[in-house]
Amino acid sequence: MDQTILFAALLAAPAAGSIASLVPKDGVEVVASVTSSAASVLVSVCLFVLGAAGAYGPFYSDGLTKIMIITISSVFFTSVVYSSFYVKRIKEPLVRFRWYYALLDLFAFTMLLAVTVNDLGFVWIAVEATTVTSALLVALERERTSIEAAWRYTLIVSAGLVSSLLSVIFVYFSQGTLLISSLTSEPIRAGLLMPLAVGFALVGYGTKAGIAPMHAWLPDAHSEAPSPVSAMFSGILLPTSIYALVRTFDLLQGTASFEAMRYLLIGFGVFTAVLAAVIMGHQRNYKRMLAYSSMENMGIVLVGFSLGGIGAIGAAIQIVAHAFAKSSAFYEAGNILVAFGSKSMAEVQGVAARLKFSGYLFALSCLAVTGAPPFGVFVGEFMIISQAMSVGNVALVLLLAAVYIYGFIGLNRQSVLMIFGQGGTALGVSEEQPSQAQERLGENWVSVAVPLANLIVALAIGVYLSPTLFLAVQALGH
Amino acid sequence: MILPATLLTEVAGLLGILVLLSALYLQGQTFVDPTIRAIAAQSLILASLFVILFLESGDVSLLYLAAITAGVRGVLIPSVMLYQVRHFRHSMRESGTGQRVPSLVIVGVVMIIGGYALFKTALLPTLSNPAVSVPFVLVLLSFLLIVTRRNALTQMTGFLEEENAVLYAGALIAPSIPLLIEFAVVLDVLGVVLVGVILSATREVLRTLEAPELEQLRG
Numbered sequence: 232m233d234q235t236i237l238f239a240a241l242l243a244a245p246a247a248g249s250i251a252s253l254v255p256k257d258g259v260e261v262v263a264s265v266t267s268s269a270a271s272v273l274v275s276v277c278l279f280v281l282g283a284a285g286a287y288g289p290f291y292s293d294g295l296t297k298i299m300i301i302t303i304s305s306v307f308f309t310s311v312v313y314s315s316f317y318v319k320r321i322k323e324p325l326v327r328f329r330w331y332y333a334l335l336d337l338f339a340f341t342m343l344l345a346v347t348v349n350d351l352g353f354v355w356i357a358v359e360a361t362t363v364t365s366a367l368l369v370a371l372e373r374e375r376t377s378i379e380a381a382w383r384y385t386l387i388v389s390a391g392l393v394s395s396l397l398s399v400i401f402v403y404f405s406q407g408t409l410l411i412s413s414l415t416s417e418p419i420r421a422g423l424l425m426p427l428a429v430g431f432a433l434v435g436y437g438t439k440a441g442i443a444p445m446h447a448w449l450p451d452a453h454s455e456a457p458s459p460v461s462a463m464f465s466g467i468l469l470p471t472s473i474y475a476l477v478r479t480f481d482l483l484q485g486t487a488s489f490e491a492m493r494y495l496l497i498g499f500g501v502f503t504a505v506l507a508a509v510i511m512g513h514q515r516n517y518k519r520m521l522a523y524s525s526m527e528n529m530g531i532v533l534v535g536f537s538l539g540g541i542g543a544i545g546a547a548i549q550i551v552a553h554a555f556a557k558s559s560a561f562y563e564a565g566n567i568l569v570a571f572g573s574k575s576m577a578e579v580q581g582v583a584a585r586l587k588f589s590g591y592l593f594a595l596s597c598l599a600v601t602g603a604p605p606f607g608v609f610v611g612e613f614m615i616i617s618q619a620m621s622v623g624n625v626a627l628v629l630l631l632a633a634v635y636i637y638g639f640i641g642l643n644r645q646s647v648l649m650i651f652g653q654g655g656t657a658l659g660v661s662e663e664q665p666s667q668a669q670e671r672l673g674e675n676w677v678s679v680a681v682p683l684a685n686l687i688v689a690l691a692i693g694v695y696l697s698p699t700l701f702l703a704v705q706a707l708g709h
Numbered sequence: 710m711i712l713p714a715t716l717l718t719e720v721a722g723l724l725g726i727l728v729l730l731s732a733l734y735l736q737g738q739t740f741v742d743p744t745i746r747a748i749a750a751q752s753l754i755l756a757s758l759f760v761i762l763f764l765e766s767g768d769v770s771l772l773y774l775a776a777i778t779a780g781v782r783g784v785l786i787p788s789v790m791l792y793q794v795r796h797f798r799h800s801m802r803e804s805g806t807g808q809r810v811p812s813l814v815i816v817g818v819v820m821i822i823g824g825y826a827l828f829k830t831a832l833l834p835t836l837s838n839p840a841v842s843v844p845f846v847l848v849l850l851s852f853l854l855i856v857t858r859r860n861a862l863t864q865m866t867g868f869l870e871e872e873n874a875v876l877y878a879g880a881l882i883a884p885s886i887p888l889l890i891e892f893a894v895v896l897d898v899l900g901v902v903l904v905g906v907i908l909s910a911t912r913e914v915l916r917t918l919e920a921p922e923l924e925q926l927r928g
Contacts, residue, residue: 325910350888352886352887352888352891352892353888355892356888356891356892356895359895359896359899360895362899363895363898363899363902366902366903366906366907367902367906367907370907370910373910373914374914375914378907378910378911378914379911381907381910382861382903382907382908382911385899385902385903385907386855386864386865386868386903389868389896389899389903390851390852390855390867390868390871393848393868393871393872393875393896394848396875396879396892397848397875397878399886399892400875400878400879400882400883400886401882403883403886403887404836404882404883404886405835409886409887409888422835423831423832423834423835424835424836427831427832
């Protein structure tokens with residue numbers, strides 16, 4: 232089958248879901264969004280299995296593209312399903328729920344467009360459009376803090392992304408085209424503008440990916456957005472921005488400035504990971520803590536892509552594994568928030584005693600995102616540090632090892648205190664009404680099955696799927 | 710061409726200087742209303758400049774760009790922002806940063822000189838168009854405006870100025886670049902979402918657009 236049709240179908244599904252969600256009839260939005268996201272997963276699996284690298288009409292595909300589409304569509308699907316549990320608990324939403332689902336579908340559409348289109352100009356447009364579609368989602372709960380977070384997110388990210396527009400202009404001025412297939416197949420004309428283009432892309436896309444010191448929006452938006460949206464931000468929006476940065480950076484391969492820019496990107500990646508690992512363990516809000524963990528992971532992923540070789544493949548595997556594990560953690564954070572009514576770790580303690588499954592799943596998800604073996608994140612991190620060893624960069628190996636260990640201890644110590652500790656002050660629903668149904672306590676079959684399924688996939692990536700992903704990325708080229 | 714090319718180049722240069730002066734005027738304002746009017750004026754000057762560039766090159770996309778710049782950033786968005794100000798029934802003034810404004814203007818002048826020196830050293834040999842120094846410096850000034858001000862509407866003018874600067878740079882560096890219009894449209898849609906929806910929600914729920922109220926999130 233011509234892959235152009237499959238790519239078109241991949242984009243048409245969320246677009247159709249978005250339109251159908253606006254039908255003014257109760258329940259239609261959930262059915263439309265679940266159906267369209269499931270269709271996206273199906274098409275992305277077809278593309279992953281059947282596809283070969285190359286340009287197909289307006290689309291471009293290689294190993295990284297395939298990894299990205301399957302990750303985006305999967306987390307989109309699970310977030311839509313989890314939303315059916317979570318959002319109806321929001322008392323005064325900023326927009327009607329049908330608009331929430333329509334925007335969620337459009338958000339996924341823009342991310343899928345960003346990673347499939349064969350034009351750096353359209354990549355920029357799509358990444359910018361993710362801000363337009365997600366700004367209102369952050370403010371959905373209509374609280375002072377969520378509106379403040381939405382403003383900060385939109386302004387900082389937009390201001391940053393205008394820098395990456397300069398990057399696109401520089402690429403066009405120096406190369407005469409923005410087509411990724413042409414830029415990757417023909418020799419790049421060297422000059423000062425290309426490294427400058429990568430520098431501006433680092434500032435612009437780096438802002439959206441949460442790369443320090445441009446990350447100021449990230450902890451706010453992740454902690455204040457509804458949990459399904461936080462899961463999409465952390466699991467797939469940040470990697471989409473990393474994808475756009477990596478596409479620009481890869482153009483430098485074979486030029487004299489490649490090594491210098493490689494070390495610049497590694498420097499920013501390490502700085503982000505170190506900063507996040509240090510701050511993470513001192514957070515008082517568990518959703519902010521997860522947000523800093525995402526920053527740490529994106530810093531490590533950027534290091535992996537910059538190192539190249541097995542490090543880049545490790546970074547791709549880490550993107551997939553982190554997306555599943557972190558979305559699971561955010562869904563469970565949503566369950567905990569529903570049950571306890573607080574995001575403060577001081578107030579939320581002894582979760583395992585009150586919630587039958589979510590506490591244990593949260594603890595396991597925290598282990599998964601911090602690279603505990605045998606979860607997939609561990610495999611990705613191991614491959615990245617292996618590449619650093621193979622190029623003989625001892626300082627980088629030591630720094631990465633320190634980040635892994637410090638981040639692991641910081642996050643898991645906090646999560647264990649939350650799940651098994653005693654002395655929390657949040658009343659929660661359970662103390663007010665001990666006899667309430669489990670659903671009111673933040674758990675029903677959807678709210679448990681969705682994070683559990685994602686956690687199982689994160690585990691399966693580590694145990695079974697890493698070789699498959701490795702071969703897919705390697706065979707299709709990146 | 711009806712007008713001689715040298716005259717068009719001189720007019721374009723003059724308008725570029727006016728854009729830069731409007732940016733300095735923006736830096737020097739402590740009240741929000743004149744800031745909004747200044748960004749509207751800057752967008753209209755820039756739109757005129759795009760028309761001049763169209764007359765020079767004959768590229769119709771520059772004419773569309775002029776129309777979008779004048780219509781959206783010159784009229785629509787500033788009108789919505791002025792509506793937000795009027796809602797408070799008093800002239801809004803920067804809190805906290807007001808006293809620092811004169812020194813920020815000096816910082817702005819230093820940035821213009823330093824930015825031009827940087828441009829001349831690093832970019833001019835490759836771009837070979839000295840006029841690009843104006844949008845280059847404008848980007849730096851817009852960043853200064855965003856990071857030093859605390860009022861949401863003033864920060865928004867910083868974003869609009871940055872957008873003006875980048876589209877100006879695009880039109881000068883690579884006027885034939887595909888998607889220039891689309892870039893402008895996406896940025897303007899974002900601008901409308903920012904001022905029309907997020908700021909409206911901010912005003913309704915927080916009952917202020919001043920930064921002390923917008924500082925709940927820490928850590």
